[in-house]
Amino acid sequence: MTSALATFALPGGTWPADDIVILRNRPLRAGTDKAALSRFGDMIWHIRSAHPDAHLNITPLIWSHYPPLFHLPFKTFFLAALDHPYPGSPITVQRGGERAGVATFRYWFMDLQVFAEWLVEAGISRLCDVTEQHLDAYRAYVLALQRKPGRKIDMLAAVRTLWLYGPHLPDEGRLATGYPWPRASDDELKSPAGGRDNKTPRIAPVTMTALLAWALHIIEVVGPDVRDAWVEHQQLRAGTHPSQAELDGLPTGERIQRYIARCRREGTPLPGHRMEDGQRAINFSAIQRMIQTTTGISLTPNQKRTLQDSGLPIAEDTYIGQITGAIDGRPWRDMPIAVSELRNLIRMVAAAAFVVICYLSGARPGEVLNLRPGCRATDEETGELLIVGRRGKGYDRASLPAAGADAEVSPEQRPWVVVTPVHDAIAMLESFGDYAFLFPASFTNAHTKRPNDFNARQVESVTRDLEDFVAWVNSTFGRPGADVPIPPDPTKHLHASRFRRTLAYFIVRLPRGLVAAALQYAHVHTKVTLSYAGWDDSSWMDDIQLETLELVLEQNEQDARLLESGEHISGPAADEYRHRVRTRARFAGRVVTAGRSVDRLLEQTDPNIHHGEAMTCVWRRETAACRKARLEAGLPAEDGPNEAECWLSCSNLVYTDRNIVVQRRLQQQWERAAADQLSPRPRRDRAAALAERSRTIIEAHQARPIPTTSTTKER
Incomplete structure (x- = not known):
């Protein structure tokens, strides 16, 4: 297709010809029928072929909704927006070649329809006849509408965008005024403060744990x-x-x-x-x-x-x-599967696979839904398991190659580091048949308007699948008088966008709970955490930082409250523990609108106290025994405690009353193991030594702090 603008003459300038293909300068999804592409003269513009996401249903632009008088100028504007990057704005930084995504056109279309209808009511028949006074009157009209402030901002911003594309429009089809409302107040034309907050609620831990466990069960069994x-x-x-x-x-x-x-x-x-x-x-x-x-x-x-x-x-x-x-x-059931049940059971297995893939990868729902068969890969250098897909944000995204294409990482693709259950879930989906996507529009009977070879399942459908999956598991595998297998989430219904936030919560709050899968399958490299949500995804690390900040603030409050109520602290770092808790405990609260704000607050509030199992580390890198041990062994040093390599002689250790409760339980477990005559003697001897160590810690806590001069390297 050519990029040259075919034109025919009209008074006051040139207009596009009716036979111009509107998506001529846009990358198209694999499988697009180029002969069926919409043309400038059509009354319905189908633009979804230019959107890289196969799971979205992009609404066409239906020109019969516009006043006939303004069909030609507004069609010309949208063609210019399809062809050209954002023009530079007099008051904002240029976007460096960024082009509007076709999903944005739906909103521009609705907002400019209001403007076109207002022009007709005002007796204006050409865009070039609009004056500064007309624009001021339109702004007053929009601000008086009974709509949310954000929608009003969008409606006015669409008119500004129309003005910016003026150089690409004929004289008769452009706004001949100056830049609209250059001195408008921030309250009228800028987004409200705090609009960037991540308000996505986490899934309750008890619900998420059960949901993941049953999803794994369903895939396997x-x-x-x-x-x-x-x-x-x-x-x-x-x-x-x-x-x-x-x-x-x-x-x-x-x-x-x-x-x-x-x-x-x-x-x-x-x-x-x-x-x-x-x-x-x-x-x-x-x-x-x-x-x-x-x-x-x-x-x-x-x-x-x-x-x-x-x-x-x-x-x-x-x-x-x-x-x-x-x-x-x-x-798992007494009778064979009925043909009438197949459709729903496939949907339940696919829902289970979606939970495993989306949650354990940290990928966005749309990124998961656009995965194609053959997306499994392995990092040749580290041996880590990967899935290869397409990033879910960015103006310059391209759609993935057709099914069966090589899964090597290209500039349009990105890898996610995953664990074995994710690869198993993908293998299960691939075994259902030859589909263009892991999650086709339908495994059994796709609608003719959304055929499987061109469309993936929609997020809205996945949300219903998740709700039905929980209900099906609870009704199929629940037992009378027992708790339901998957307890309901107390916040709201499950939806796919909550998985990323929940994953960040588990990584920060319960690392030994979530990353148990990674540990079990030997994926313990730091890269696992950083790459769960894809490389170069800064928003993922923002989630991690925000969860870390919330954890630190909650921990500070709890430590200070228990210290004031008389909780006993023992160990070589007891004084430093008390000092850090008392100096970092107070936090009046602050609105967080950006990742940098989270980083600054974390620096101000984090006492670097780490509560582990049966011990607490008041981290100081110069005196950390675990760090010294790694350096002596020729291993890379870590800038944080490593509980698996903790030494009893470390001067960073303290023991709280909460730790001692756990130590008593461990002591009893080791004593029972040491007394088990059926166990081999080496195991009994080791259990006896561990029980003695716990007894020593408990007695020291009750009597006096553990001496800092101890040179015994017990582990």
Whole structure:
């Protein structure tokens, strides 16, 4: 397609020709039919082909909504916005070649429609006739509307954008005024303060933990059975199932006889369904599918009578596949899967896979929904597991190559560091069939308006899937009198955008809880945390910093309150602990609107006190025994405590009453292990030594601080 502007002459300038392809200068998604692209003269402009996200349904621009008088000038403006980057603004920094995303056009279209209708009411027939007084009158009109302040700001900003594109418009189609409202107050034309706050609520830990656990269960246990049933169903429909091979070339009557004989031999009932009166009836359509009768020809009455007189029992439904997965040693269901259940069960397995992939990668929902088969990869240098997709933000994003393309990282793609369960979930989705996306618009019956080869599942649909998944798990696997398997979240309904914030919470608050998966699968490199949400994603680290700040403030408040109420502190760093807690405890609160504000507050409020299991570290790098041990071993030093390498002799240690409660529990556990005569002696000796260590810590806490001169390197 050419980039040259085809024109025809009109008084006052030139206008685009009707046959110009509107997306001529935009990258298009793989699979776009270029012959069907909208043209300038069309009354409906379809622009979704230029949006890289396959999960979004981009609304077309319907020009019949605009006053006919202004079709041509506003069409020309939108064509210029499709063709050219943002022009420089007199009051803001230029955007360096950034072009408006086509999703933005929907909002510009609605906002400028208000302006066009106002112009008609004001008796103005050409944009070039608009004066400064007209613009002031329009601003007063917009500010008086009963709409939210943000919407009013957008409506006025759209007119400014129309003015900025003036150099690309004919004289008759541009605003001939100066830059609109250059001296307007900040309150009228700038976004309200605090608009950048991350208000996405976290998922409650008890809900998220259960949701992830059951998602992993479903993928491992239920997924293979559902997948095998779906594959078998597809083979039966296509005539490629192994059981149909012996029927090739046979007339329908003989096929029926062989089918009846096989059912008797294998003890299989005839497929059935429930009638309105509660009786069972043979599902003849299913039998036609199984024996592959001539397409479009139903069984004759005599053939149906043969099946009815066969004496074979009739099942309650049409079952397919086998149940092989087990939960708690029992099959996850008593009956095989019915064909009528397949659609919903596939949706539940896909929802479980979405939870695992989206949560354990930290990717945005749209980034996950746009993943294609073959996205699994491995870092050749570190051996870390990766998924390769496309970044979810940025004006210059391009759509991914078509399915089956090489998964090597290109400038348009980004990798996420993940753990084995994520790769397992992807493998499960890939095994359901040959789809263009891991999460196609529908696995079973995609709508013709959103075909699977061009569209992924929408976020709104995934939200419904998550709610249905929780309800299905609770109803299927719940037990009478017991708590539901997945407790409800007390804040609000589950939705996909909450996963990233929740992941940040678990990494900061409960690192040994969330990263247990990473530890189990040997992905313990620092890069795992930094790359959960993709490389170069600053917003992810903002979430981490914000969660860290909230943790520090809550910890400071709790430590100060317990210290004032008489909590006893022992250990070599006890005095430093008291000093840091008392000097950092007070925090009156402050509005945080940017990542830098979080960093500054963290520096001001963080006492660098780290509560571990049965011990507390008042971190000071110069005296940290764990850091010295790593340096002596030739390992890279860490700028923070490493609980796995903590030394009893470290002068940074203190013990609170909370730590001692845990120490007593550990002491009892080690004493029981030391007394177990069935255990090998080396294990009993080690348990006895650990029990003695806990006893020493407890006695020292009750009597006096642990001496700082100890040179014994106990671990």
